[in-house]
Amino acid sequence: xxxxxxxxxxxxxxxxxxxxxxxxxxxxxxxxxxxxxxxxxxxxxxxxxxxxxxxxxxxxxxxxxxxxxxxxxxxxxxxxxxxxxxxxxxxxxxxxxxxxxxxxxxxxxxxxxxxxxxxxxxxxxxxxxxxxxxxxxxxxxxxxxxxxxxxxxxxxxxxxxxxxxxxxxxxxxxxxxxxxxxxxxxxxxxxxxxxxxxxxxx
Amino acid sequence: xxxxxxxxxxxxxxxxxxxxxxxxxxxxxxxxxxxxxxxxxxxxxxxxxxxxxxxxxxxxxxxxxxxxxxxxxxxxxxxxxxxxxxxxxxxxxxxxxxxxxxxxxxxxxxxxxxxxxxxxxxxxxxxxxxxxxxxxxxxxxxxxxxxxxxxxxxxxxxxxxxxxxxxxxxxxxxxxxxxxxxxxxxxxxxxxxxxxxxxxxx
DNA sequence: GTCTATATAGGGATAGAC
DNA sequence: GTCTATCCCTATATAGAC
Numbered sequence: 001x002x003x004x005x006x007x008x009x010x011x012x013x014x015x016x017x018x019x020x021x022x023x024x025x026x027x028x029x030x031x032x033x034x035x036x037x038x039x040x041x042x043x044x045x046x047x048x049x050x051x052x053x054x055x056x057x058x059x060x061x062x063x064x065x066x067x068x069x070x071x072x073x074x075x076x077x078x079x080x081x082x083x084x085x086x087x088x089x090x091x092x093x094x095x096x097x098x099x100x101x102x103x104x105x106x107x108x109x110x111x112x113x114x115x116x117x118x119x120x121x122x123x124x125x126x127x128x129x130x131x132x133x134x135x136x137x138x139x140x141x142x143x144x145x146x147x148x149x150x151x152x153x154x155x156x157x158x159x160x161x162x163x164x165x166x167x168x169x170x171x172x173x174x175x176x177x178x179x180x181x182x183x184x185x186x187x188x189x190x191x192x193x194x195x196x197x198x199x200x201x202x
Numbered sequence: 203x204x205x206x207x208x209x210x211x212x213x214x215x216x217x218x219x220x221x222x223x224x225x226x227x228x229x230x231x232x233x234x235x236x237x238x239x240x241x242x243x244x245x246x247x248x249x250x251x252x253x254x255x256x257x258x259x260x261x262x263x264x265x266x267x268x269x270x271x272x273x274x275x276x277x278x279x280x281x282x283x284x285x286x287x288x289x290x291x292x293x294x295x296x297x298x299x300x301x302x303x304x305x306x307x308x309x310x311x312x313x314x315x316x317x318x319x320x321x322x323x324x325x326x327x328x329x330x331x332x333x334x335x336x337x338x339x340x341x342x343x344x345x346x347x348x349x350x351x352x353x354x355x356x357x358x359x360x361x362x363x364x365x366x367x368x369x370x371x372x373x374x375x376x377x378x379x380x381x382x383x384x385x386x387x388x389x390x391x392x393x394x395x396x397x398x399x400x401x402x403x404x
Numbered sequence: 405g406t407c408t409a410t411a412t413a414g415g416g417a418t419a420g421a422c
Numbered sequence: 423g424t425c426t427a428t429c430c431c432t433a434t435a436t437a438g439a440c
Binding site for chain 2: 027029031032099102103105106107108109110119120123124146147151152154155157158159160161162163165166168169170173174177178181182184185186
Binding site: 034036047056 | 437
């Protein structure tokens with residue numbers, strides 16, 4: 001029979017733990033999450049879990065890393081290019097994730113927080129990614145050049161984060177409407193009062 | 203000598219505790235804050251503190267209440283009308299406060315969270331307040347009516363929250379620039395490419 | 405690779421003295 | 423109004439058996 005690699009089972013369990021931890025961190029926050037609960041979700045005792053991750057902090061950072069990794073892969077697979085709207089859509093599909101990232105981002109503003117480095121590195125990357133997308137749209141003549149790409153990227157990211165925060169508290173909030181609205185304002189050839197072309201949905 | 207009211211000293215201490223708690227909740231989050239630490243900051247023992255507040259949850263809700271109250275009063279004193287930009291400015295002056303509200307808002311999305319009710323009530327009020335401000339500007343002909351006031355309010359609030367979140371992580375973020383930018387986009391009489399009037403700074 | 409048992413620390417909350 | 427002392431719970435992390 002097929003001989004399995006030496007770490008076959010361990011790797012599978014590791015991944016299982018990461019997914020369970022993601023869910024629970026999202027639901028309870030970093031401090032609110034107990035490793036026991038994560039362990040139990042994986043039919044493991046606490047020391048069993050700590051065989052894979054040396055500390056709670058270690059677990060968190062690896063969860064965040066995995067999260068960004070899968071998001072990146074999924075995006076590239078689909079379009080070859082990251083789409084700004086995907087950031088929003090993804091959130092809507094997995095509520096807990098939005099909460100995880102918003103609350104983590106806030107908590108991580110403390111330089112002592114285990115996730116500080118992660119978010120400090122992540123934002124500039126996101127900004128540059130969105131700026132690139134915006135620049136391309138401008139080159140194609142589909143977006144006003146009134147606001148420089150870098151500044152517009154900050155604005156769009158802020159809008160995305162903020163609308164997700166509002167949605168967290170009031171689930172009836174329409175997350176796509178404000179995005180549509182701002183793209184309408186940004187469309188070229190508008191005159192400030194009349195009909196504007198429906199912006200494309202991506 | 204002047205006879206003090208029966209609760210003179212108690213009220214002063216109460217207020218002192220609320221201010222200390224605000225700071226510490228902001229720095230450490232709800233779960234991360236220990237009542238002992240709050241007590242120590244006020245030169246009090248834990249039971250000393252619990253003489254004033256029956257539980258940690260009680261303390262949190264009263265902190266949030268006080269916070270909104272003072273913000274409201276300050277606004278009304280200054281202009282008689284709430285200004286959208288004040289929301290941002292206020293945040294910039296007291297960093298911990300931004301973190302408190304963003305992280306609390308995220309954590310409070312859980313209906314079980316002690317602050318859930320507070321935020322659930324707060325957002326609609328803010329939205330209506332901003333919508334009123336927007337409506338007035340539209341009536342004066344200083345703002346495009348392309349987007350209805352209620353929808354624009356959602357967008358502006360999201361932008362404010364989001365930019366504060368970005369600023370939490372990267373303190374070099376300019377919190378006023380995106381606000382200026384969006385108001386420029388919203389100004390009437392623009393043509394989508396040329397010079398736009400500098401939006402007023404209030 | 406996973407367990408039981410335990411060390412160590414800290415949390416919220418209460419009883420009862422002063 | 424404030425204290426000391428204490429209860430009981432839960433947390434992370436480790437030691438050492440299987």
